[in-house]
Amino acid sequence: xxxxxxxxxxxxxxxxxxxxxxxxRVVNQEPSVSPDVAQRVRTAVATLGYRHHLGASTLxxxxxxxxxxxxxxxxxxxxxxxxxxxxxxxxxxxxxxxxVASSLDEDPARERQIVxxxxxxxxxxxxxxxxxxxxxxLQPDLDAGLVTVCVDRHPQGISVDSVAVDGAxxxxxxxxxxxxxxxxxxxxxxxxxxxxxxxxxxxxxxxALAAREVALEPGLVVTGLRSAADAARAVHGLLDSTDPPTAxxxxxxxxxxxxxxxxxxxxxxxxxxxxxxxxxxLADVLDPPLTVVxxxxxxxxAEVVSRLFARLDGDTSPPRAVDIDLELxxxxxxxxxxxx
Amino acid sequence: xxxxxxxxxxxxxxxxxxxxxxxxRVVNQEPSVSPDVAQRVRTAVATLGYRHHLGASTLxxxxxxxxxxxxxxxxxxxxxxxxxxxxxxxxxxxxxxxxVASSLDEDPARERQIVxxxxxxxxxxxxxxxxxxxxxxLQPDLDAGLVTVCVDRHPQGISVDSVAVDGAxxxxxxxxxxxxxxxxxxxxxxxxxxxxxxxxxxxxxxxALAAREVALEPGLVVTGLRSAADAARAVHGLLDSTDPPTAxxxxxxxxxxxxxxxxxxxxxxxxxxxxxxxxxxLADVLDPPLTVVxxxxxxxxAEVVSRLFARLDGDTSPPRAVDIDLELxxxxxxxxxxxx
DNA sequence: TTGAAAGCGATACCAA
DNA sequence: TTGGTATCGCTTTCAA
Numbered sequence: 183x184x185x186x187x188x189x190x191x192x193x194x195x196x197x198x199x200x201x202x203x204x205x206x207r208v209v210n211q212e213p214s215v216s217p218d219v220a221q222r223v224r225t226a227v228a229t230l231g232y233r234h235h236l237g238a239s240t241l242x243x244x245x246x247x248x249x250x251x252x253x254x255x256x257x258x259x260x261x262x263x264x265x266x267x268x269x270x271x272x273x274x275x276x277x278x279x280x281x282v283a284s285s286l287d288e289d290p291a292r293e294r295q296i297v298x299x300x301x302x303x304x305x306x307x308x309x310x311x312x313x314x315x316x317x318x319x320l321q322p323d324l325d326a327g328l329v330t331v332c333v334d335r336h337p338q339g340i341s342v343d344s345v346a347v348d349g350a351x352x353x354x355x356x357x358x359x360x361x362x363x364x365x366x367x368x369x370x371x372x373x374x375x376x377x378x379x380x381x382x383x384x385x386x387x388x389x390a391l392a393a394r395e396v397a398l399e400p401g402l403v404v405t406g407l408r409s410a411a412d413a414a415r416a417v418h419g420l421l422d423s424t425d426p427p428t429a430x431x432x433x434x435x436x437x438x439x440x441x442x443x444x445x446x447x448x449x450x451x452x453x454x455x456x457x458x459x460x461x462x463x464l465a466d467v468l469d470p471p472l473t474v475v476x477x478x479x480x481x482x483x484a485e486v487v488s489r490l491f492a493r494l495d496g497d498t499s500p501p502r503a504v505d506i507d508l509e510l511x512x513x514x515x516x517x518x519x520x521x522x
Numbered sequence: 523x524x525x526x527x528x529x530x531x532x533x534x535x536x537x538x539x540x541x542x543x544x545x546x547r548v549v550n551q552e553p554s555v556s557p558d559v560a561q562r563v564r565t566a567v568a569t570l571g572y573r574h575h576l577g578a579s580t581l582x583x584x585x586x587x588x589x590x591x592x593x594x595x596x597x598x599x600x601x602x603x604x605x606x607x608x609x610x611x612x613x614x615x616x617x618x619x620x621x622v623a624s625s626l627d628e629d630p631a632r633e634r635q636i637v638x639x640x641x642x643x644x645x646x647x648x649x650x651x652x653x654x655x656x657x658x659x660l661q662p663d664l665d666a667g668l669v670t671v672c673v674d675r676h677p678q679g680i681s682v683d684s685v686a687v688d689g690a691x692x693x694x695x696x697x698x699x700x701x702x703x704x705x706x707x708x709x710x711x712x713x714x715x716x717x718x719x720x721x722x723x724x725x726x727x728x729x730a731l732a733a734r735e736v737a738l739e740p741g742l743v744v745t746g747l748r749s750a751a752d753a754a755r756a757v758h759g760l761l762d763s764t765d766p767p768t769a770x771x772x773x774x775x776x777x778x779x780x781x782x783x784x785x786x787x788x789x790x791x792x793x794x795x796x797x798x799x800x801x802x803x804l805a806d807v808l809d810p811p812l813t814v815v816x817x818x819x820x821x822x823x824a825e826v827v828s829r830l831f832a833r834l835d836g837d838t839s840p841p842r843a844v845d846i847d848l849e850l851x852x853x854x855x856x857x858x859x860x861x862x
Numbered sequence: 863t864t865g866a867a868a869g870c871g872a873t874a875c876c877a878a
Numbered sequence: 879t880t881g882g883t884a885t886c887g888c889t890t891t892c893a894a
Contacts, residue, residue, distance in 0.1 A: 185667030190887055201865045206889065214863060231662040236642040237577045237588070238887035242870045248577070250622070250643070258623075259608040261599070268599040271625060275632075278639055282590070283598075283623040285611060292615075299618055302576040303590070322571040327525030439803055446807045462803065463779055467786045469809040530871055541881045546873060554879060578871035582886045 189230035198226035209234050251307035252282040252300045266333055269483020270309055290314040307490050309333055329493040333486050335378045343489040345482055345504045349379050352475040352508045353386020356431045356457040361394050365429035365520050369402040371416055372433035383433040402427050413440025421448055428520035429455035455518040466513055473516030476509045529570035538566040549574050591647035592622040592640045606673055609823025630654040647830050649673055669833040673826050675718045683829040685822055685844045689719050692815040692848045693726020696771045696797040701734050705769035705860050709742040711756055712773035723773040742767050753780025761788055768860035769795035795858040806853055813856030816849045
């Protein structure tokens with residue numbers, strides 16, 4: 183069965199005995215329509231089940247707004263990306279704006295392909311957690327009025343707002359915490375260092391070691407870790423080495439998860455200090471509880487939303503790079519002291 | 523500074539010295555264009571930074587497809603909703619389809635409002651985790667060709683595909699597991715029973731008790747629990763009562779989280795059996811490990827995607843209600859036996 | 863307050 | 879293989 187065609191403004195106008203322009207006025211709540219005519223139109227709208235066609239409307243309007251923004255995040259099933267999406271979506275809903283969501287999975291080609299699709303759809307704004315090394319490819323669209331806000335990472339090759347944390351400070355907070363408890367063999371477990379956030383956390387690790395004049399040991403640094411399983415393998419490797427670390431800085435959520443599980447399985451959870459990055463549900467009731475560097479995801483989301491809608495509302499001030507605070511949440515597993 | 527206007531097909535046609543129709547053919551990769559003309563057009567497209575306008579294209583096309591679908595889930599920051607979204611988004615990307623994401627937060631008014639906005643945008647399909655008691659309001663749009671698939675809950679008042687689990691079986695699995703370990707005072711902690719999933723899990727709890735001829739004790743049933751904080755209060759209340767439960771079935775993820783934390787705080791984590799609904803990261807390394815009823819979220823997502831795109835591809839077979847399996851993951855805390 | 867005609871950017875249909 | 883013209887559903891512009 184073929185779908186019944188939808189009623190158009192013409193149909194509504196015919197039924198109400200007015201012109202399409204008058205229907206348009208009623209639908210758009212323009213004031214200059216007499217009450218009884220407006221009522222006739224509304225009745226016709228209800229009778230026919232008429233639905234305003236936003237695409238056609240946008241096409242003709244001077245201000246070519248689609249009322250749609252997009253969130254290009256790394257992984258929607260990850261708590262951090264999901265929180266950012268949630269913040270955008272809630273604020274957007276208040277303004278009758280729809281939010282398109284995509285995961286980039288650290289794939290630059292995917293980022294460009296998805297952006298292309300969104301530009302074809304003429305979205306008004308983009309929240310981007312870049313997977314590309316440069317976003318210069320966006321310049322023509324920025325010139326055409328596409329509002330863009332970067333989150334978690336800083337824009338490269340374009341000049342737009344961004345909201346991020348000082349990852350190096352986070353890495354230093356975590357590492358210093360471990361050094362303060364007497365550790366000298368602190369391992370770094372993180373993602374590929376070509377990723378800005380991974381590199382920043384590593385830089386903080388290096389900086390903290392240098393500040394205490396603890397030599398950086400390459401054998402204690404494992405990168406390119408993306409999943410809990412990757413992390414588990416890395417921890418097994420470190421524990422099996424001739425001179426294992428007494429403490430671990432797990433610079434990603436999934437890596438911390440794998441580390442917790444592996445330390446537990448190997449029976450050394452109470453003998454190896456661990457600090458994670460990004461908070462966990464129930465991190466406080468683990469045994470031992472997990473110390474983490476926490477990003478204030480709500481603040482990040484709120485700031486992204488604030489920048490995005492300010493720009494959409496016409497703010498033309500110079501691009502801002504907003505820095506959201508990081509916090510070390512001390513919970514216990516970071517407190518473990520090295521054996522003498 | 524006002525944005526530069528975007529180039530249109532007319533501009534491209536003028537620069538390439540062909541008609542707009544020919545540009546249209548090249549852009550849409552229609553075969554009947556000579557190679558050199560096509561090349562001239564592509565050069566002009568690149569020179570002008572021309573971007574195909576999907577909205578205008580859709581408006582004129584016979585098959586009025588926007589290449590956009592929407593996912594209306596309960597809470598995008600919840601792991602279950604996020605997984606469903608992720609599955610949809612990955613499959614959609616392969617077909618160049620954009621995905622609009624929204625959280626409904628169990629608010630029927632919000633559901634209707636958001637659906638209205640999406641219909642105005644003429645999305646091709648809807649994945650809906652209903653917050654309304656009836657979705658009959660969707661009928662006119664279904665008639666107009668809107669493809670809809672319900673997930674997690676069954677459609678009411680309309681006849682569309684759905685993908686869900688047998689929540690009653692899940693509730694019975696959890697409760698029976700606790701009864702099998704000798705418990706007779708098993709508490710039920712869940713959400714508002716007007717929510718289909720909450721009611722189903724509760725029905726399974728009742729059924730399991732009845733099957734073992736254990737009297738249902740109203741004092742052990744607490745509903746309307748949405749957050750971990752709600753759950754914490756409920757557990758405190760139960761533990762403070764004159765005859766506390768020896769086991770708890772926490773019928774939601776957030777409720778299980780609050781229960782785990784509270785049992786731990788009260789020092790009775792090893793004295794009170796607990797079974798949760800929906801799996802957790804690190805549930806296996808909690809102390810004691812958490813037994814849960816697990817929904818196969820990947821299977822649910824895959825099935826939703828399969829139904830959605832089959833319908834979009836023209837499948838007109840009768841609506842299906844797909845049931846995804848549930849599994850009891852035994853991990854320990856459910857194994858605790860009641861004191862004698 | 864209301865309406866007729868033009869046109870937004872693209873495709874359908876038919877002709878050359 | 880190519881192009882002209884009408885038109886998708888709506889808003890703009892201007893006149894009544």
